[in-house]
Amino acid sequence: MHPRTRSYHHGDLRAALLTRAEETLREKGPAALSLRELARDLGVSHAAPSRHFKDKQALLDALAQSGFERMAAVLGASQDGVPEKISEQVEAVVRAYVGFARDNAALLDLMYSVKHDPEASDALLEATQRWSDLVLRLVADAQARGEVREGPLEHTALPVFATLHGYADLAVSGMLPPEMDEHGLDVVIAFILRGIRP
Amino acid sequence: MHPRTRSYHHGDLRAALLTRAEETLREKGPAALSLRELARDLGVSHAAPSRHFKDKQALLDALAQSGFERMAAVLGASQDGVPEKISEQVEAVVRAYVGFARDNAALLDLMYSVKHDPEASDALLEATQRWSDLVLRLVADAQARGEVREGPLEHTALPVFATLHGYADLAVSGMLPPEMDEHGLDVVIAFILRGIRP
């Protein structure tokens, strides 16, 4: 009857599941995420997803992984055309990170949730590595230019990392007096710069 | 038959549910938390919990609230007997916060999750306020002693907040090169002190 009886998803059910899952996550929260409903939305049987994700957790892990990858891309792009000056670079990264966090609050929650089972997620680990490397490299370069205090990279970059992430997380979970949601960004950037300057 | 047929929980089913829920959260993670299993564990019918929590979410909110309250207590206690010197005070708070985060990883996740529905959780909001007030007061006092740079409290305390929370969250979700899990603490404390000194 319907012209799309034979695979609406062009054999790309896996990708379709991920896309739809992220929409649901964004619109209705993580609790509303069900494999059966996803399957219903995509017009396949409830057992079909299991061909592509052995588990609900596997779907969530894949979602988290794609989140880290896109975040790395956003952070990377934030440095385009920014002069090699640590203050401007830090400002750009912080704004990009907080922006990503705001636009993908529920996804970020999932990305940093304590869940993802130890094994099976080497890909996830690699994805997280990629964006932390980005910050590390940024700090390392500035250090080479003498704009950042000396010391092992883990010592100089770690607190930047922590402050960046902490501010975004607090802002996203509504823990901040809302009157400074925007102003707070400048304050945090200035704080980071004070903390890393030579 | 059994001597405990009449209310094993001495009419304190609500408290018993919270206690057991937190055990399950700690031992088996949030996904394993089910009202029905909780009821089974406590020897009541599966419908009994609804007398005390209108919702599963209500149970989770109550759990989060008790988390914030205990965290405020731990942070408060961390200042006992600490000399009025901002460096020592910050060190004590940071260690206390990270310690609490480590000991209650899953609970912290829940506390900061994007979930808790806007209404119904005034109590929750109040509980979060209490611990942020603690940090605010600490910074304000040090500021009065001239140990912290001038400026509105939200500007001086906010980044402390962010760094503190960010480090704990990263450490707990295993995002840090584990070799500096302990050493990182010192680095972060030093960074915070650099950021707030006059």
Next chain:
DNA sequence: ACCTGAACACCGTTCAAGT
């Protein structure tokens, strides 16, 4: 007041069977 039992509409996961 507090709890039970049954009922309803959902889940995730597995597995034979179809194409």
Next chain:
DNA sequence: ACCTGAACACCGTTCAAGT
């Protein structure tokens, strides 16, 4: 290869009824 249908053992929530 990829998907279906039925089956199994679970869920959360509601509501009459019991004590």
